[in-house]
Amino acid sequence: xxxxxxxxxIYLAANYKxxxxxxxxxxxxxxxxxxxxEYLDFCAGIAVCALxxxxxxxxxxxxxxxxxxxxxxxxxxxxxxxxxAQLLCxxxxxxxxxxxxxxxxxxxxxxxxxxxxAWKNFGPEKYEIVALENSFHGRTYGALSATGQSLYWxxxxxxxxxxxxxxxxxxxxxxxxxxxxxxxxxxxxxLGEGGVIPLTREFLATARRLADEKKALLIFDEIQTGIxxxxxxxxxxxxxxxxxxxxxxxxxAGGLPLGALLARAEVMAALEPGTHASTFGGNPVCCAAxxxxxxxxxxxxxxxxxxxxxxxxxxxxQSLQEDFPELVKEVRGLGLMWGMELSVPAxxxxxxxxxxxxxxxxCIKDRILRFTPPLIIAYREIDALYEALKExxxxxxxxxxxNA
Ligand SMILES: *Cc1c(COP(=O)(O)O)cnc(C)c1O
Numbered sequence: 001x002x003x004x005x006x007x008x009x010i011y012l013a014a015n016y017k018x019x020x021x022x023x024x025x026x027x028x029x030x031x032x033x034x035x036x037x038e039y040l041d042f043c044a045g046i047a048v049c050a051l052x053x054x055x056x057x058x059x060x061x062x063x064x065x066x067x068x069x070x071x072x073x074x075x076x077x078x079x080x081x082x083x084x085a086q087l088l089c090x091x092x093x094x095x096x097x098x099x100x101x102x103x104x105x106x107x108x109x110x111x112x113x114x115x116x117x118a119w120k121n122f123g124p125e126k127y128e129i130v131a132l133e134n135s136f137h138g139r140t141y142g143a144l145s146a147t148g149q150s151l152y153w154x155x156x157x158x159x160x161x162x163x164x165x166x167x168x169x170x171x172x173x174x175x176x177x178x179x180x181x182x183x184x185x186x187x188x189x190x191l192g193e194g195g196v197i198p199l200t201r202e203f204l205a206t207a208r209r210l211a212d213e214k215k216a217l218l219i220f221d222e223i224q225t226g227i228x229x230x231x232x233x234x235x236x237x238x239x240x241x242x243x244x245x246x247x248x249x250x251x252x253a254g255g256l257p258l259g260a261l262l263a264r265a266e267v268m269a270a271l272e273p274g275t276h277a278s279t280f281g282g283n284p285v286c287c288a289a290x291x292x293x294x295x296x297x298x299x300x301x302x303x304x305x306x307x308x309x310x311x312x313x314x315x316x317x318q319s320l321q322e323d324f325p326e327l328v329k330e331v332r333g334l335g336l337m338w339g340m341e342l343s344v345p346a347x348x349x350x351x352x353x354x355x356x357x358x359x360x361x362x363c364i365k366d367r368i369l370r371f372t373p374p375l376i377i378a379y380r381e382i383d384a385l386y387e388a389l390k391e392x393x394x395x396x397x398x399x400x401x402x403n404a
Contacts, residue, residue: 026053104138196339
């Protein structure tokens with residue numbers, strides 16, 4: 001290890017804090033570095049590799065589509081895009097889809113749709129967007145302005161005007177913020193980057209009611225919670241509360257860049273010809289990959305398995321909380337999206353997992369370990385994580401951590 005890191009340090013922007021490892025291939029829930037060392041992946045490319053690494057259905061779809069047609073732009077129709085849109089609509093509340101290339105772009109499209117819809121139907125005074133403190137919606141200016149974490153704003157202000165933020169699960173604050181001026185309420189059903197914070201059913205029901213009363217759109221950002229992550233195809237299905245629009249990305253194309261904005265037809269009608277566009281959006285190769293991902297997830301028992309494995313992971317994490325009450329403050333999540341909040345810095349545990357056990361997880365806000373494994377993770381791999389976490393917590397604070 002060294003050459004790729006050295007090269008990257010010379011030529012790449014230093015905007016990422018990277019671990020000292022370069023991966024060259026992967027299979028299932030395993031990744032392999034330059035020296036052939038194996039890592040167990042509970043990060044999955046930040047909740048992206050839904051079917052794991054090099055999944056056969058995606059590899060096959062990508063290769064065969066690349067041989068046929070890679071790109072033509074949205075001046076024309078293509079089969080993968082049309083078929084994927086149909087599949088997404090068949091299995092959700094939505095009737096129309098706009099494709100783009102990333103989560104932030106899907107959020108941008110949602111924000112533009114909300115403003116345009118309100119402008120067209122109710123006039124120019126209805127432009128405010130209510131979002132949540134601690135939310136994360138992406139790094140472009142609109143998405144950044146929606147993001148309720150001032151840390152991400154530092155040095156980039158002024159932001160896009162018209163955003164208000166309320167604390168998650170605070171019904172009173174939400175009621176106070178939504179008014180006749182509100183064109184949309186934007187929420188992640190489970191806040192992801194904010195620390196794996198599930199919203200209550202009551203909060204979502206209140207958001208739905210307020211949106212209806214004030215003729216605002218209810219938009220769910222399911223970029224992280226969608227595509228089977230929580231044990232249902234979309235997290236909103238757990239709550240039985242439907243949004244008017246929804247953003248998707250991350251797991252959608254199993255690792256290829258694809259974002260989507262889904263909406264009811266009457267709402268999406270606000271995006272008339274010329275109002276919004278993306279050159280690469282809905283690229284045939286990415287759409288073919290996403291079609292293969294969805295077909296796999298929609299197979300009988302796939303989501304049932306995600307739920308069962310999620311339960312197994314949850315039980316393991318909860319038993320750690322019982323065994324180490326002075327270290328583990330809270331365990332939160334749904335399906336295969338879990339956060340373990342420590343009452344001490346999580347860095348030593350994270351380092352122990354990485355260096356001693358070669359297990360990849362993510363660490364958010366210094367104290368929260370997040371687990372978003374591939375949806376095909378095996379029970380024995382969940383056990384391996386549990387054993388490693390137990391060891392790390394037993395030895396906390398871990399003194400000497402050096403390469404195993
Ligand atoms: C990751 C994420 C985004 C941003 O997606 P990018 O593809 O990084 O732009 C937006 N919203 C949520 C909920 C996310 O988890």
